[in-house]
Amino acid sequence: MSQFVYLSFDGLSRGAVYAAFALALVLIWRAARIVNFAQGAMAVAAVYAAYSVTAATGSYWLGFVVAIVAGLVLGVTVERVVMRFVDHSSPLNGVVVALGLVLVIQGVLGIVYGNEFRPVPTPFSRDAFEVGGVALLSRYDVFVFAAVGAVVLALTLLFTRTNVGLRMRAAAFAPDVSRLLGVPVGGMLTLGWALAAAAGSLAGILVIPTELGLHPTAMDGVFVAAFTAAVVGGLDSPIGAVAGGLVVGLLLSYVSGYLGATVAPMAVLLLLVVVLLGRPGGLFSTTTARTA
Amino acid sequence: MTSALLEVEGLTAGYGAAPVLHDVDLTVHPGEIVAVLGANGAGKTTLLRTLSGLVHGRGRITFDGTDLTGVRVERMVHRGIAHVPEGRGVVTELTVDENLRLGGLWRRDRADARRALDEVYDLFPPLAQRRAYAGHQLSGGERQMLALGRALVGRPRLLLLDEPSLGLAPRVTGQIMALLRDLRERTGLAVLLVEQNVRSALSVADAGVVLALGRVVARDRAAALSTDDDLRHAYLGF
Numbered sequence: 001m002s003q004f005v006y007l008s009f010d011g012l013s014r015g016a017v018y019a020a021f022a023l024a025l026v027l028i029w030r031a032a033r034i035v036n037f038a039q040g041a042m043a044v045a046a047v048y049a050a051y052s053v054t055a056a057t058g059s060y061w062l063g064f065v066v067a068i069v070a071g072l073v074l075g076v077t078v079e080r081v082v083m084r085f086v087d088h089s090s091p092l093n094g095v096v097v098a099l100g101l102v103l104v105i106q107g108v109l110g111i112v113y114g115n116e117f118r119p120v121p122t123p124f125s126r127d128a129f130e131v132g133g134v135a136l137l138s139r140y141d142v143f144v145f146a147a148v149g150a151v152v153l154a155l156t157l158l159f160t161r162t163n164v165g166l167r168m169r170a171a172a173f174a175p176d177v178s179r180l181l182g183v184p185v186g187g188m189l190t191l192g193w194a195l196a197a198a199a200g201s202l203a204g205i206l207v208i209p210t211e212l213g214l215h216p217t218a219m220d221g222v223f224v225a226a227f228t229a230a231v232v233g234g235l236d237s238p239i240g241a242v243a244g245g246l247v248v249g250l251l252l253s254y255v256s257g258y259l260g261a262t263v264a265p266m267a268v269l270l271l272l273v274v275v276l277l278g279r280p281g282g283l284f285s286t287t288t289a290r291t292a
Numbered sequence: 293m294t295s296a297l298l299e300v301e302g303l304t305a306g307y308g309a310a311p312v313l314h315d316v317d318l319t320v321h322p323g324e325i326v327a328v329l330g331a332n333g334a335g336k337t338t339l340l341r342t343l344s345g346l347v348h349g350r351g352r353i354t355f356d357g358t359d360l361t362g363v364r365v366e367r368m369v370h371r372g373i374a375h376v377p378e379g380r381g382v383v384t385e386l387t388v389d390e391n392l393r394l395g396g397l398w399r400r401d402r403a404d405a406r407r408a409l410d411e412v413y414d415l416f417p418p419l420a421q422r423r424a425y426a427g428h429q430l431s432g433g434e435r436q437m438l439a440l441g442r443a444l445v446g447r448p449r450l451l452l453l454d455e456p457s458l459g460l461a462p463r464v465t466g467q468i469m470a471l472l473r474d475l476r477e478r479t480g481l482a483v484l485l486v487e488q489n490v491r492s493a494l495s496v497a498d499a500g501v502v503l504a505l506g507r508v509v510a511r512d513r514a515a516a517l518s519t520d521d522d523l524r525h526a527y528l529g530f
Contacts, residue, residue: 169386170383173385182397183398
């Protein structure tokens with residue numbers, strides 16, 4: 001029982017990171033109908049920027065802020081300099097360009113920083129509290145929950161309570177109509193990319209210290225889990241992304257804990273296949289996919 | 293007559309290399325309802341899309357004495373031009389209230405935007421009862437009310453209205469045409485009305501132009517067009 005409780009909390013903590021990353025994928029999918037395969041590489045680049053600042057100043061928090069700001073800047077740059085010029089007549093074009101970006105970003109990071117794993121500090125202890133002899137959460141897990149929770153809450157308020165959020169949703173759902181109503185659709189798209197990249201960077205700076213360390217490919221595994229989370233929840237659904245992230249986090253934790261870590265990637269792929277076969281639009285999708 | 297609100301001269305436009313509109317001239321005066329008539333593929337929708345900047349064209353478009361060449365689509369509402377596109381353009385994922393608010397978000401005068409929103413709810417009571425409904429939950433008539441109402445929140449001077457009767461019962465179409473007349477009387481709104489329902493359009497319009505294969509083949513007062521037998525048989529199908 002104690003192992004189950006521990007695995008549950010561990011899974012939820014990891015799932016919160018997947019949720020933030022899946023949310024980043026969903027934001028861009030909703031705005032541009034592109035699965036941003038470069039999201040992981042962009043997040044790693046932002047974490048490298050944070051790593052440099054923390055190394056130079058000794059301040060984790062300054063590095064944390066730099067990671068988020070670097071994410072915003074990268075999001076704007078990628079949209080304005082690259083994605084805006086992609087021919088969207090075929091959905092594959094955006095995917096291929098994003099994959100090309102992965103190679104470019106990872107290559108540049110490898111040239112600048114080298115290819116060794118670098119340890120990244122955490123601001124709080126990762127030792128779990130024990131309640132009644134059962135290990136539950138570490139202070140770092142609480143920080144992860146709080147950070148992801150704050151982002152989810154902020155994005156929810158932005159999209160549901162503000163005029164900018166209304167413009168962003170309208171621009172994503174009906175770009176031509178929105179332009180006729182005076183919405184600067186291009187600007188909203190850029191803002192969507194910026195926010196998504198910042199959410200991805202947050203996921204990066206939260207998860208990389210808990211894994212092998214900082215490396216140009218450090219987010220590749222996280223991308224697979226978060227992409228699965230986004231598909232499980234429904235690529236069009238922010239709530240689905242958060243729920244999907246938690247589901248994938250729990251699944252990975254249980255499978256790793258009970259069956260072994262080597263089985264975990266297969267469990268994620270199995271979940272992806274089952275959802276795609278049973279409910280291709282995702283568990284939180286409101287649209288029905290054609291079956292014939 | 294007063295000076296023209298919208299003047300179009302020598303407008304040629306289309307998609308890619310093949311023009312859909314050829315050398316179109318058109319004038320709309322303040323408070324005037326002008327019907328654009330013609331068969332499927334005549335270029336009616338392309339004409340409206342070119343006027344609002346969604347399609348690039350060559351020629352001269354002047355609104356209230358100002359050249360509209362190079363004005364971006366999203367700036368047209370600032371000039372006083374509202375376009376209700378074919379199929380109504382209701383954002384079906386948003387609620388009725390969000391759709392209507394969207395129509396006034398560009399306005400600096402927030403207080404008047406709120407007043408305009410309230411006026412639209414007064415004008416269309418069914419929308420007031422369904423504020424929290426998503427666009428996809430509305431009937432065709434309600435969607436048309438929503439699309440019209442959303443345009444009115446911006447207090448336009450010219451309304452570009454594309455096929456408002458499409459898919460609607462004759463009774464609802466009649467109500468919409470009556471509303472256009474009423475708006476014209478009360479607010480001085482000018483309307484460029486694209487319609488396949490020729491009788492309905494000519495019943496409300498002051499003037500009309502007939503398009504065939506992208507060219508203006510006739511222009512006259514609405515009453516004259518509806519009694520021109522040759523024209524009716526050749527182009528208007530009634």
